[in-house]
Amino acid sequence: MTCTTFSIRLDGCDACVRVCPVQALRPSSTDPVPEPAEGCTGCGRCVAACPMGALSLTGDESEALPATHLECEQVPPSACLPRSRVVPCLGGLDGAALIQAHRLAGEGPRLVDRGLCARCPSGGGADIHPSGAALDQARHLLEAMGVPPARLPRLEPASASGALGATARDPAIPDASRRAFLGRLGLEAGRWLGHTVPAMSVVSSATGTTSPTPPPALAPVPPPRPSTARLRLLNACLELARQQGLPMPHGLFSAMEVGDDCRGHGVCRSVCPTGALFRRREEGGSTALVFDPCHCIGCGACERACPEQALRIEARRDDDWRSPEVLREFGSRTCRRCGSPFQAHGDESECAPCARSQAFARSLSRQMAEREDSARIADPCHPPEAAPDVPGVSRA
Structure with missing residues (x-):
């Protein structure tokens, strides 16, 4: 379940x-x-x-x-x-x-x-x-x-x-x-969900009667919410620290590192259940990936979801947990192929979808050229027909 x-x-x-x-x-x-x-x-x-x-x-x-x-x-x-x-x-x-x-x-x-x-x-x-x-x-x-x-x-x-x-x-x-x-358990979970799925009915082809059926299995992806369990733990430690003049424990907070492989596509942010990872517009038009240690529950969903495996979560060893921190900042550019704005990394001039399309087209063209060469060697008297050109991609 x-x-x-x-x-x-x-x-x-x-x-x-x-x-x-x-x-x-x-x-x-x-x-x-x-x-x-x-x-x-x-x-x-x-x-x-x-x-x-x-x-x-x-x-x-x-x-x-x-x-x-x-x-x-x-x-x-x-x-x-x-x-x-x-x-x-x-x-x-x-x-x-x-x-x-x-x-x-x-x-x-x-x-x-x-x-x-x-x-x-x-x-x-x-x-x-x-x-x-x-x-x-x-x-x-x-x-x-x-x-x-x-x-x-x-x-x-x-x-x-x-x-x-x-x-x-x-x-x-x-x-x-x-x-x-049981009543309180269901009521509280219903409040967190924020909506209910209406029941459906189906008409039997044999009897013509209507019978209830379960609601659809697919549900909308819920928006990120702060973890109340996490907030209770934070507040308990904060109240004790203030009351007795004690330091906050470093192990209560996570630290996150983002490597150079990050492409800023936001998959990590989209799977974060608490909103500890979010995108923020900076002055000058750039976009930043921001991390809030107070809301991170250390589930590791962002690490597992990152296609480039550019994220790493570890226990925090400093006191810099009180405010969100910028992990990565991306400039805003216009893709030279499709004209759409995208978050640029380094000297990139194409958005990720266009870059993938171009890489696929080049790979396809290369494979077709290799097949032509193999066929020409096998039967030099009857060379194969030239492979069609891929628009916008050089065969070289």
């Missing part, structure tokens, strides 16, 4: 599907909104995994409350540790939530591991704790900001005594909270 809203730009992103512990998200080539099946446990791990923040849970105001411990909702309130906050699933927390919790509490937080994940459907039966990826990200960023190791977020084993009676919800019994989760 891929989220149609962003999968076109993210090369078929299926992060939410891969992380779902019960495979409750179903593939759909027609519906832009993920479709959780009845087996959904409401853990929110798909929300934490989405790189764009296209999925979210609403209605939980407890994230703004300071807490040194985070407990799974399977633990009864009487068994929870002091200063703890209950969440649907520890695996549903992302790095931004952990950094925000650290800022509010001044330490940690400690994710209380009572050993319940192994028998909980939301745990997925994996050897690695469901919160492992988010913990690694939060610890790495906080450590880079200068937070002492003793105050970093971590798993804290705790006795399951008092929580042994707590069992995971039966996924076959959809309770009110899970129904609300």
Whole structure:
């Protein structure tokens, strides 16, 4: 299953599907909104995994409350540790939530591991704790900001005594909270899409009756949008840095280099899902390819899409992330063949389509000449007819 809203730009992103512990998200080539099946446990791990923040849970105001411990909702309130906050699933927390919790509490937080994940459907039966990826990200960023190791977020084993009676919800019994989760999930994804595809009807040739059919599989390519997941992480780090006078971590930002092979055709810009790469008109009529490190999620779509492989993304090693940077500037010229304006690279005098057409014509003419030479050598008494000239192309 891929989220149609962003999968076109993210090369078929299926992060939410891969992380779902019960495979409750179903593939759909027609519906832009993920479709959780009845087996959904409401853990929110798909929300934490989405790189764009296209999925979210609403209605939980407890994230703004300071807490040194985070407990799974399977633990009864009487068994929870002091200063703890209950969440649907520890695996549903992302790095931004952990950094925000650290800022509010001044330490940690400690994710209380009572050993319940192994028998909980939301745990997925994996050897690695469901919160492992988010913990690694939060610890790495906080450590880079200068937070002492003793105050970093971590798993804290705790006795399951008092929580042994707590069992995971039966996924076959959809309770009110899970129904609300499914409703919020679909509503939020629908908001991001910004439109709905109307249903179609088809008339049966046998009965003459009308029956509904799925909407068309093809959907318009969505415009680039800033990643809300990225913005949450940035804001969490910025608030902590301002509050405690800490530096921003370099690893939070990417750096991009563009080689001399770049031709400025804009394929990289067109596949960027967040608008981190964009084109800007400069003074004097030139056009610049501009990169905004704050919006880059490091998906690598631009690298993979570049025909010349002229782009390279790497971790940033400096503090120059606060404003967009010009990667390449192209002058505006008029193609000497077709008369269309194009972004010139070096001393180019033809636009890319004309240059490709000329290269193809020259290659075709060369192949035909080689065939004539081969035929003449094979039968010198009956030379072949001369190949027709290609208009505008020299045979030399």
